[in-house]
Amino acid sequence: MVQSHILQGGLQCNMIKKFGIGTLSPLLVLLAVLWSCNIPYLGDKCFGDLILNTLRFPSWSNGSSRIHYTVYYSLLLLFPAFALGVKYKADLYAAIGKWLSGIMIVYLFVSLFFMIV
Numbered sequence: 001m002v003q004s005h006i007l008q009g010g011l012q013c014n015m016i017k018k019f020g021i022g023t024l025s026p027l028l029v030l031l032a033v034l035w036s037c038n039i040p041y042l043g044d045k046c047f048g049d050l051i052l053n054t055l056r057f058p059s060w061s062n063g064s065s066r067i068h069y070t071v072y073y074s075l076l077l078l079f080p081a082f083a084l085g086v087k088y089k090a091d092l093y094a095a096i097g098k099w100l101s102g103i104m105i106v107y108l109f110v111s112l113f114f115m116i117v
Contacts, residue, residue: 017092021088022092025081028077029081052070075108
């Protein structure tokens with residue numbers, strides 16, 4: 001991705017964004033989505049359910065119904081994705097990861113609020 005900047009005196013400078021730590025931000029968002037969304041090829045289970053059941057942690061609050069904990073465990077991936085996108089904004093795709101993780105964090109907190117009320 002090339003960004004153009006005009007320097008003092010009318011000179012134009014092209015900056016090329018490079019891979020860096022901030023590039024991990026959209027990858028963490030993708031991992032959070034895979035962790036928390038049902039995948040038909042896995043028998044309508046998500047990776048989070050499979051991993052948590054293997055580790056003998058609950059993935060649902062009442063057996064296989066009520067609150068799906070893996071969605072909220074995915075916040076553990078979304079917060080670092082947002083932080084990396086904010087801190088390393090000069091890296092390639094860091095802004096996309098920041099916005100996607102921010103939208104998903106707000107969505108999860110709004111859904112949590114409506115579950116409580």
